[in-house]
Structure formats: structure tokens, C-alpha cells
Amino acid sequence: xxxxxxxxxxxxxxxxxxVLILWILSLLILMIKKVFPYQPEK
Amino acid sequence: xxxxxxxxLQGLVVGIVSLTLGQVFMIAVACVLxxxxxxxxxxxxxxxxxxxxAIMVNIPLADMMGKxxxxxxxxxxxxxxEVFPLLIFIGIGAMTDFQPLLQNPKIILLGAAGQFGIxxxxxxxxxxxxxxxDAVAVAVIGACDGPTAIYVSSKFxxxxxxxxxxxxxxxxxxVPLIQPPIMRMLTTTNERQIVMGAxxxxxxxxxAKIVFPIVVTIFASILAPKGAPLIATIMLGNLLRExxxxxxxxxCSENELTNIVTLLLGLCIGATMEADxxxxxxxxxxxxxxxxxxxxDTGVGVLFGKAMCALTGGKINPLIGAAGxxxxxxxxxxxxxxxxxxxxxSYLLMHAMSANAGGQIGSVIAAAVMLSxxxxxxxxxx
Numbered sequence: 001x002x003x004x005x006x007x008x009x010x011x012x013x014x015x016x017x018x019v020l021i022l023w024i025l026s027l028l029i030l031m032i033k034k035v036f037p038y039q040p041e042k
Numbered sequence: 043x044x045x046x047x048x049x050x051l052q053g054l055v056v057g058i059v060s061l062t063l064g065q066v067f068m069i070a071v072a073c074v075l076x077x078x079x080x081x082x083x084x085x086x087x088x089x090x091x092x093x094x095x096a097i098m099v100n101i102p103l104a105d106m107m108g109k110x111x112x113x114x115x116x117x118x119x120x121x122x123x124e125v126f127p128l129l130i131f132i133g134i135g136a137m138t139d140f141q142p143l144l145q146n147p148k149i150i151l152l153g154a155a156g157q158f159g160i161x162x163x164x165x166x167x168x169x170x171x172x173x174x175x176d177a178v179a180v181a182v183i184g185a186c187d188g189p190t191a192i193y194v195s196s197k198f199x200x201x202x203x204x205x206x207x208x209x210x211x212x213x214x215x216x217v218p219l220i221q222p223p224i225m226r227m228l229t230t231t232n233e234r235q236i237v238m239g240a241x242x243x244x245x246x247x248x249x250a251k252i253v254f255p256i257v258v259t260i261f262a263s264i265l266a267p268k269g270a271p272l273i274a275t276i277m278l279g280n281l282l283r284e285x286x287x288x289x290x291x292x293x294c295s296e297n298e299l300t301n302i303v304t305l306l307l308g309l310c311i312g313a314t315m316e317a318d319x320x321x322x323x324x325x326x327x328x329x330x331x332x333x334x335x336x337x338x339d340t341g342v343g344v345l346f347g348k349a350m351c352a353l354t355g356g357k358i359n360p361l362i363g364a365a366g367x368x369x370x371x372x373x374x375x376x377x378x379x380x381x382x383x384x385x386x387x388s389y390l391l392m393h394a395m396s397a398n399a400g401g402q403i404g405s406v407i408a409a410a411v412m413l414s415x416x417x418x419x420x421x422x423x424x
Contacts, residue, residue: 007165007168010164010178011161011165014412015154015157015161017414022153024261028261029147032250032257
């Protein structure tokens with residue numbers, strides 16, 4: 001694999017992958033908050 | 043008798059005779075690092091052992107990084123095996139409160155924008171003629187995250203560990219100087235004056251805080267398995283913190299463990315700064331690219347903040363985008379200070395803390411994604 005194919009592939013998949021995973025994590029956080037909502041102590 | 047005296051005296055002067063100009067220069071560099079750490083307070087926990095390690099390794103004939111050298115032992119045991127940065131991650135996880143992120147999860151996307159410097163720097167490094175894996179090691183300085191930079195460079199380019207680590211920690215400590223001019227350059231006065239609504243401070247349940255590190259470890263590690271050690275260790279530390287039932291382990295992780303490993307890691311990084319290996323044109327390029335990486339992180343973060351500002355009809359102050367890097371909580375404080383300069387009624391700290399916590403996770407995820415992509419391409423082994 002030549003240098004530029006390598007560089008652009010890693011850059012594009014890397015940026016896209018990072019955004020995608022963090023977006024999924026934000027959805028997971030929302031889900032966790034819904035499943036385990038805060039309940040004030042009695 | 044006479045020859046015995048001469049030979050004995052020779053033993054005392056042989057070190058001076060063997061001292062090279064390069065070693066003198068590197069000892070001077072080490073003293074600058076010590077000065078920055080001790081007198082200026084720039085990341086002293088790392089710069090002091092790094093500086094001292096650099097002095098030790100440049101003492102002629104002491105051979106502390108030789109086959110049986112004292113520093114070689116720790117380097118082989120902790121750096122070559124990648125154990126030290128991972129142990130530090132446990133401590134970082136134990137010290138980090140992800141509550142601001144849990145309260146405002148959308149802001150985590152700013153933590154992604156703050157990592158773009160890694161990938162743009164990769165292209166710049168390749169353009170400057172760096173080998174593929176060397177370029178990866180240089181680019182990861184853009185994670186703005188010392189342990190991640192050390193983990194990646196010790197894995198793929200151990201010969202560059204000294205330059206990469208020094209660049210990563212030096213620029214992290216210079217965030218208050220590097221970021222503000224870029225923030226001002228990319229935003230208008232009106233944008234900097236935007237007052238954001240009160241940060242969401244809705245309480246988060248204890249169960250949610252405990253489940254968070256477990257879920258992140260499982261999902262993020264499955265998606266980017268090559269970076270699983272990075273993700274798992276920081277989340278393990280956070281689980282120790284949030285579980286509330288292992289106070290001793292939490293306390294050990296954020297104190298004794300982190301302190302001991304920081305000391306040894308710092309010495310080992312300094313030990314890679316031997317004159318004949320460090321004094322190369324390539325080192326200057328690494329320092330330059332590292333600087334650019336952090337500037338690009340800040341710039342892209344602010345631009346992403348501007349996009350969010352436009353999409354929300356001006357409800358988001360773009361300055362908080364600059365906090366999407368891993369320098370926690372320093373970057374959030376910089377954003378707060380900068381916002382206050384232009385509007386005394388603007389309190390950006392909690393919003394910036396959310397972005398900053400996102401940046402901490404983002405840097406680990408970005409490195410994990412890059413390692414997994416490299417594995418997928420067959421550039422590195424499985």
C-alpha cells in the first residue's frame with residue numbers, strides 16, 4: 001500500500017470512526033440514564 | 043607507585059574526557075525541562091523525572107541504559123511492555139468525574155472534533171517523509187494525552203518515544219498559551235460573548251455512574267478491539283471510583299500507583315533522550331508537528347463549536363469547542379477564562395467541562411480506532 005493511500009484511508013476512517021463511536025456512546029449514555037433514572041433517596 | 047597514581051587519576055578524569063558536545067547539550071536541555079517543571083510549574087510531575095532521567099542517561103560511561111543498566115531494567119519492564127501508560131490510565135480513570143458528560147452527552151461530539159489534529163498531522167508527517175508507523179506515533183501527540191502518546195509510540199516507534207513524550211507533555215502544559223489566540227482568530231466577538239443557558243446539572247443516579255464505565259468498555263472495545271487496553275484501563279479506574287465499595291483500590295490507583303508509575307515512566311522517557319539518538323533533525327520535526335497537532339485540534343474543535351452554534355440558533359458558545367481535547371481540566375478553565383474576558387455574565391465552565399470529559403474519552407477512542415484500522419490494514423500485527 002502506498003503512503004498516500006495509507007494516510008488518507010487512516011485519516012478518513014479514523015475521523016469517521018471516532019465520530020461514529022462517540023455518537024454511539026452518547027446514545028448509550030442517554031439509554032443508561034433512561035434505564036437507571038435518578039431517584040432521590042427516601 | 044607513580045603509574046598506580048596516574049592510572050587512578052585517569053579513572054577520575056575519564057568521564058570528563060569522554061563527555062561529548064551532544065551530551066553537554068542534552069544535559070542543558072534536561073536542565074531546561076527541570077526549570078520548566080520546578081520554577082514554572084509546567085507538568086512538574088512528569089518534567090522533573092524526565093529532565094533528571096535525561097541527565098542520568100547523558101552522563102558519559104555511566105551506561106544506565108546499557109544492557110544491565112538501572113534505567114534499562116525499568117524501560118524494558120514498563121515501557122517496552124506498554125504497562126506503565128496503562129497503569130497510569132487506571133489512575134486517570136479513578137481521578138476523573140464523568141458526571142458533566144453524563145449530564146450532557148451530546149457534547150461528547152466535541153471530544154471527537156478535538157481529535158482531528160491526530161489524523162491531519164498523520165498526513166503532514168507522511169508528507170514530510172516519515173515512515174508510516176513513525177507518522178502514527180507523531181500524529182498521536184494530537185491526542186493531547188500523554189499516556190496515549192506513550193502507549194502508541196512505545197508500541198510502534200520506540201526510538202521516537204523521548205521526542206514524542208516530551209512534545210506531548212510540554213504542549214499539554216502550554217495549552218493556556220496555545221489555545222486562546224486560535225480561539226480568538228476563529229470566532230467573532232459576538233460569538234465569544236454568547237451566554238449559554240445553565241448547564242444541565244440534573245443529578246445522575248449512582249447505578250448509571252457505575253454502569254457507564256462497564257458499557258463503554260464493552261461497546262468501545264468491541265468496536266475498536268486493538269485499543270481495548272486503553273479503553274478498559276481508564277474505565278476500570280472510573281469503575282473503582284464510582285462503585286463506592288473499593289475505596290482502598292480507588293485510593294491506591296489515584297495516589298500510590300499513579301505516583302510510582304509516573305516517577306518510573308518519567309525517568310524512562312528521560313532515559314530515551316541520549317544525545318546520539320535524540321539530537322536529530324527528525325526530533326525538531328516531531329516537536330513542530332506536535333505543536334501543529336494541538337493547534338489543529340483546537341481549531342477544528344472551535345469550528346465544530348461554530349457549526350453547533352449555527353445549528354442551535356446561537357445557543358452554543360463556539361469557544362467550548364476548544365475544550366474537546368484531553369488536557370483535563372486545564373482546557374475547560376482556559377475556555378472559561380476566555381469567555382469571561384468578553385462577557386462577565388458568561389459562565390462556560392460546566393459546558394466546557396463536559397466537552398473536556400468528552401475529549402478525554404475521545405482521545406482514547408481516536409487512538410483505539412487508529413490502532414484497529416492499522417490492524418485491519420495489516421500494518422500491525424493482531
